[in-house]
Amino acid sequence: MSTINxxxxxxxxxxATVSRVLSGSRGVKEAxxxxxxxxxxxxxxxxxxxxxxxxxxxxxxxxxxxxxDNVNQTTGYLYALEKHLSQHQKHLLLRFANTKTEVMNALxxxxxxxxxxxxxxxxxxxxxxxxxxxxxVDCMESDNVNxxxxxxxxxxxxxxxxxxxxxxxxxxxxxxQGSGFxxxxxxxxxxxxxxxxxxxxxxxxxMEATSSSVALQELLHNASTLNFNALxxxxxxxxxxxxxxxxxxxxxxxxxxxxxxxxxxLHLPGIPTIPAIxxxxxxxxxxxxxxxxxxTQMLGSYVLRGDLIIPDMRR
Amino acid sequence: MSTINxxxxxxxxxxATVSRVLSGSRGVKEAxxxxxxxxxxxxxxxxxxxxxxxxxxxxxxxxxxxxxDNVNQTTGYLYALEKHLSQHQKHLLLRFANTKTEVMNALxxxxxxxxxxxxxxxxxxxxxxxxxxxxxVDCMESDNVNxxxxxxxxxxxxxxxxxxxxxxxxxxxxxxQGSGFxxxxxxxxxxxxxxxxxxxxxxxxxMEATSSSVALQELLHNASTLNFNALxxxxxxxxxxxxxxxxxxxxxxxxxxxxxxxxxxLHLPGIPTIPAIxxxxxxxxxxxxxxxxxxTQMLGSYVLRGDLIIPDMRR
DNA sequence: CTGTTAGCGCCTTCAC
DNA sequence: GTGAAGGCGCTAACAG
Numbered sequence: 001m002s003t004i005n006x007x008x009x010x011x012x013x014x015x016a017t018v019s020r021v022l023s024g025s026r027g028v029k030e031a032x033x034x035x036x037x038x039x040x041x042x043x044x045x046x047x048x049x050x051x052x053x054x055x056x057x058x059x060x061x062x063x064x065x066x067x068x069d070n071v072n073q074t075t076g077y078l079y080a081l082e083k084h085l086s087q088h089q090k091h092l093l094l095r096f097a098n099t100k101t102e103v104m105n106a107l108x109x110x111x112x113x114x115x116x117x118x119x120x121x122x123x124x125x126x127x128x129x130x131x132x133x134x135x136x137v138d139c140m141e142s143d144n145v146n147x148x149x150x151x152x153x154x155x156x157x158x159x160x161x162x163x164x165x166x167x168x169x170x171x172x173x174x175x176x177q178g179s180g181f182x183x184x185x186x187x188x189x190x191x192x193x194x195x196x197x198x199x200x201x202x203x204x205x206x207m208e209a210t211s212s213s214v215a216l217q218e219l220l221h222n223a224s225t226l227n228f229n230a231l232x233x234x235x236x237x238x239x240x241x242x243x244x245x246x247x248x249x250x251x252x253x254x255x256x257x258x259x260x261x262x263x264x265x266l267h268l269p270g271i272p273t274i275p276a277i278x279x280x281x282x283x284x285x286x287x288x289x290x291x292x293x294x295x296t297q298m299l300g301s302y303v304l305r306g307d308l309i310i311p312d313m314r315r
Numbered sequence: 316m317s318t319i320n321x322x323x324x325x326x327x328x329x330x331a332t333v334s335r336v337l338s339g340s341r342g343v344k345e346a347x348x349x350x351x352x353x354x355x356x357x358x359x360x361x362x363x364x365x366x367x368x369x370x371x372x373x374x375x376x377x378x379x380x381x382x383x384d385n386v387n388q389t390t391g392y393l394y395a396l397e398k399h400l401s402q403h404q405k406h407l408l409l410r411f412a413n414t415k416t417e418v419m420n421a422l423x424x425x426x427x428x429x430x431x432x433x434x435x436x437x438x439x440x441x442x443x444x445x446x447x448x449x450x451x452v453d454c455m456e457s458d459n460v461n462x463x464x465x466x467x468x469x470x471x472x473x474x475x476x477x478x479x480x481x482x483x484x485x486x487x488x489x490x491x492q493g494s495g496f497x498x499x500x501x502x503x504x505x506x507x508x509x510x511x512x513x514x515x516x517x518x519x520x521x522m523e524a525t526s527s528s529v530a531l532q533e534l535l536h537n538a539s540t541l542n543f544n545a546l547x548x549x550x551x552x553x554x555x556x557x558x559x560x561x562x563x564x565x566x567x568x569x570x571x572x573x574x575x576x577x578x579x580x581l582h583l584p585g586i587p588t589i590p591a592i593x594x595x596x597x598x599x600x601x602x603x604x605x606x607x608x609x610x611t612q613m614l615g616s617y618v619l620r621g622d623l624i625i626p627d628m629r630r
Numbered sequence: 631c632t633g634t635t636a637g638c639g640c641c642t643t644c645a646c
Numbered sequence: 647g648t649g650a651a652g653g654c655g656c657t658a659a660c661a662g
Contacts, residue, residue: 003638004639004640005639013648013649014648015639015641015652016642016648017647017648017649019640019641020641020648023641027648028647029647031647032647033642046426046653048427048428048638048639048641049428049429049430050368050428050429050638051638051640052641053365053654054363054365054366054369054654054655054656055639055640055641055653055654056639056654057654058639061367071394072387072583073392074390075389075390079411080411081385082409082410082411083411086410086421089424091408091425092408092409093395093406093408094393094397094400094407094409096394096397096398100607104574108409109401109404111361112361112362112363113361113366113655114364114365114406115364141565152645191470208649211657235586237583239585240583240584240585240586242585244585247661268555270550270554270555270556270558270559271555271586272559288658297498318654319654319655320655328632328633329632329636330633330655330656330657331632331633331657331658332631332633334658342631343631343632344632349631362655362656363654363656365654365655365656366654367655367656367657368638369636369638369639369640369654369655369656370637370655370658385642
């Protein structure tokens with residue numbers, strides 16, 4: 001790889017002039033400008049970004065630590081983030097981490113000057129981060145740190161109101177253990193019931209269920225008396241797990257029971273889409289990038305609301 | 316962020332001694348060693364990797380350009396790669412690129428000293444790369460470059476032999492346009508037929524099909540005379556697209572027709588697994604990392620063979 | 631054992 | 647307009 005010295009020698013000017021031409025080109029004699037450009041082209045010279053980084057104290061690298069348990073869900077985040085980052089000449093440095101220890105290790109390894117800022121995505125364990133340049137995205141809440149939270153209460157409320165509008169007035173709710181945000185979701189759920197004049201039935205609600213399967217079985221055991229016709233689950237993965245189970249018990253979906261995912265649905269050919277709340281990865285990425293690039297004001301704790309997605313129900 | 320100067324000052328030694336303690340610690344008086352360590356701890360000093368990179372001319376960053384059209388498939392690659400890379404103190408720099416132009420742009424932006432080496436994954440368009448430090452993974456073939464290819468002929472052969480062993484002797488084959496590797500797959504298909512004494516019927520084979528749907532309809536139109544009972548498709552995505560279509564035509568899967576994917580199957584809860592050839596992402600990542608770290612011998616053109624995955628067929 | 635010196639490649643004053 | 651010098655943070659070679 002050729003350096004600025006090679007170029008300056010070949011062009012017969014000083015390093016400073018080369019640098020000037022390549023950055024602003026302001027106040028350089030046309031003759032030397034051309035000479036530099038020619039040399040650059042001949043040597044196929046590219047300024048070394050590492051040397052630039054050393055000087056500017058910033059690399060343009062953004063560390064992204066994916067702590068999601070559902071690896072499939074990371075794709076959406078990564079794709080949107082990368083698209084937005086690369087548009088701003090920023091690079092995405094990827095790490096996966098499944099435990100708090102792994103996250104902290106990754107954080108450590110990325111905080112040695114390599115990354116300007118770091119994102120932690122989808123952690124379902126508490127994290128105390130002091131660093132100003134770390135953003136928590138869809139993580140368990142924690143204070144005095146920049147974060148982007150999804151509005152789970154709002155999601156649950158939207159879901160229930162939608163279901164009620166569809167004539168589904170017995171809405172069951174299953175939250176698997178450690179999915180986080182259980183209280184927020186319950187809050188939204190209760191709000192919606194109230195507003196729609198629906199009674200709250202605690203037998204329809206399973207927070208912190210050990211497994212959605214067990215919770216579902218309990219629900220079905222009491223089906224004669226309970227007779228629920230809608231089921232709110234945490235995310236797409238839960239939904240895809242629950243649907244075949246319902247079918248196994250001879251319940252049609254969505255005929256008898258409408259399954260609703262509170263976080264995303266699968267968009268794969270051949271797999272039935274279900275109604276869901278989906279968070280716009282694009283909006284999220286845009287918000288993050290604008291903070292990264294401007295940084296004038298604190299991000300603070302930004303709350304993102306999801307969109308109601310209804311599959312084409314004609315069939 | 317504190318620098319080596321701060322540490323040396325606080326510890327009352329020179330920069331060189333600090334550096335010695337932090338790297339090898341060989342031949343340093345215990346007293347000064349402790350002084351340095353204490354200062355390091357107090358200042359929470361971490362050597363700046365960018366400065367180290369400038370000196371060593373290597374950053375430990377590996378660029379990964381995902382050119383896959385099926386974004387869901389990238390997750391497998393990324394997860395395996397990141398795991399292996401981080402174990403060797405290497406960082407994964409992620410880019411997505413959907414066209415040749417985008418790939419070349421990405422390549423350009425990553426080749427300015429930021430990345431030691433670059434991987435391009437899943438490109439289905441021809442790519443002429445000269446650089447020695449670029450590896451093509453599962454890309455359309457091209458010569459004089461390091462690459463890891465999947466053995467598609469072997470996959471097709473395995474698939475047919477397996478299907479034949481299951482009593483499926485009328486094996487249809489659909490390859491969508493631009494999926495690449497059509498000739499290799501056809502080769503393996505024909506080999507297997509020969510070895511299993513099965514006739515080759517050109518009406519069962521659709522290479523370069525505009526859409527798998529159309530090909531499938533043609534197949535079904537002639538179902539009375541053709542009567543195929545197995546269907547080879549390019550990948551999991553194709554499979555999931557094709558299965559509901561078959562069902563819509565009243566063909567049970569796998570009862571009437573066994574669908575076989577030549578590249579991976581979906582492992583999601585609630586979604587039926589189908590027989591498939593799967594390539595071990597772990598093996599691939601291991602191979603790549605060993606080349607990256609050792610680099611003693613050329614990688615050349617390495618061919619990876621896939622594993623036959625059979626779903627639990629009890630139900 | 632340890633300090634001094636000289637760069638890695640680049641950009642930015644500051645003189646000329 | 648342009649060149650020389652200094653320094654970003656670090657390590658390696660060379661003296662002591």
